[in-house]
Amino acid sequence: MKSAEMHPKDRLLETASRLFYAEGIHAVGVERLVSEAAVTRATFYRHYPTKDDLVAAYLAETSRRIRVAVDAARAGKPPREALAAALAVVGDATCGEDFRGCQFLNAAAEYPDPDHGVRRVIDDHRRWFFEVLRAEAAAAGHEDPEYVARVLVLLRDGALHGGELDDAETVRTTLRRAVEDFFPA
16 A cells, blocks of 8 residues: 555554664654654644654554564474574564664663653563563473573574674574574484
């Protein structure tokens, strides 16, 4: 669907997603969002009472898309392969032409208050990913699935930062090897 044909709320969210990721959240003002989304300020505030509400929606939509991708990658696979598939989604993300790191880590850097609503969206996404990894590690029979999940979440964080700085293929290979190291064949 062309941008002009989209509902104004969806245009705002699409525009915000593009600009926030490319330039940073605090670097993009409401005037620019309104202008590029081709909506009025009244329309903006009708759908998103504050810019932070739009930021939370952007992150929630990003989380939804990642969840769909991770769930699809894991579907029907045995636990060890499902773990590798979940991390492959992360590794694949680092290979994108416009990759600029993790949306959640980038936003966390701009919202340091752990009680802020934006941080709650970030925390929810991180808890979900941790739980996916913990559940798969438990199903694969690891004696300490919480430890595995903590290590893999930290590795994910590093991959999403290092993926912008290092060779993306090396990042992907390292993520896969980490799963293999925890669960030797």
